[in-house]
Amino acid sequence: MFSYRHAFHCGNHADVLKHTALLAVLNYMTEKAVGITVLDSHAGAGLYRLDGQYARTSQESDEGVLRLLQAQQNKEVQFAPVLENYLNLLKTGNPPDAPVLNYPGSPLLVQSQLRPMDRLKAFELHPTDGRLLAGTVRRLGCGRQVEVVRDNGFSCITKFFPPPTRRGLLVCDPSYEMKTDYAQVLDLVAEGLLKFATGTYFVWYPIIARADAHDLPKRLRTMANRAGKNWLDMGLTIKGATPTRQYQAPEFAEKPEDAKRVGGLPGSGVFVINPPYTLKDQMKPALEQMVALLGQDKNAMFKLESN
Numbered sequence: 001m002f003s004y005r006h007a008f009h010c011g012n013h014a015d016v017l018k019h020t021a022l023l024a025v026l027n028y029m030t031e032k033a034v035g036i037t038v039l040d041s042h043a044g045a046g047l048y049r050l051d052g053q054y055a056r057t058s059q060e061s062d063e064g065v066l067r068l069l070q071a072q073q074n075k076e077v078q079f080a081p082v083l084e085n086y087l088n089l090l091k092t093g094n095p096p097d098a099p100v101l102n103y104p105g106s107p108l109l110v111q112s113q114l115r116p117m118d119r120l121k122a123f124e125l126h127p128t129d130g131r132l133l134a135g136t137v138r139r140l141g142c143g144r145q146v147e148v149v150r151d152n153g154f155s156c157i158t159k160f161f162p163p164p165t166r167r168g169l170l171v172c173d174p175s176y177e178m179k180t181d182y183a184q185v186l187d188l189v190a191e192g193l194l195k196f197a198t199g200t201y202f203v204w205y206p207i208i209a210r211a212d213a214h215d216l217p218k219r220l221r222t223m224a225n226r227a228g229k230n231w232l233d234m235g236l237t238i239k240g241a242t243p244t245r246q247y248q249a250p251e252f253a254e255k256p257e258d259a260k261r262v263g264g265l266p267g268s269g270v271f272v273i274n275p276p277y278t279l280k281d282q283m284k285p286a287l288e289q290m291v292a293l294l295g296q297d298k299n300a301m302f303k304l305e306s307n
């Protein structure tokens, strides 16, 4: 347990998909003049350096956000508004006209969108990443608006449902390092829907050759359908996974030189229950551009399905 460090993966294609969609959801939810509560069950360290030792070991951001930023700088593409919004937000966390090297994880991205009446509770269990996140939040001077809880997001979070304003978002982004994560995600969302049926549920999942990974979005669909909720399932695959070259996260590689060679994640998805009605149309052109710019072989594709 606890081998996973998001610093190896920051700014990869999965972050591009997840953070673009998350920002679009937040933009919608902060349009109404009622406060929202965001619960981030697996927050990570919060702030990463794309030129840091971990990120350079895997070089995943080269084939993710850095490729998009390069295309933006070269004016190769007119980006879809949600993608443009995400790339522009990254620039605000870096000195003007300097390369984007500071990369915000989900809690910082959420924090950047909060209005005075909104709240964020971010859960992170890894001792080092929890300490890093708490330090970053303290330095930002967020006061009581952002609370870092260095505890188990799966078991602690549902006691905060429903939030006082009855408007809220659960961001659930585990590493799936433990096989039990898949079942815990389903339990968390099921309990959430019981206690807070109108909440928005945002779940990231890997697209890998594993039965429980494959089943997770299907089970979330069934759960949402049974609860009579709208859902949106979006996915981005950048390359095919071959059986002989299965995904292995770089931090699990035995030797540092294996870290890049072992492959990297072929794809990932985000499943949203009670999504903004605008999200599907906003994400379609963004996903087309992600495939065009980040796709690595003929297997590159996106999915965008809803009920």
Ligand SMILES: C[S@@+](CC[C@H](N)C(=O)[O-])C[C@H]1O[C@@H](n2cnc3c(N)ncnc32)[C@H](O)[C@@H]1O
Binding pocket: 002, 004, 005, 006, 018, 041, 042, 043, 044, 045, 046, 104, 105, 106, 107, 123, 124, 125, 126, 129, 151, 152, 153, 154, 173, 174, 175
């Ligand atoms: C994929 S990363 C999160 C990345 C982050 N959401 C982002 O988008 O920037 C998953 C994180 O969950 C943490 N974690 C694993 N199990 C946890 C648990 N039960 N409760 C809270 N955090 C956990 C890991 O230490 C890791 O930092």
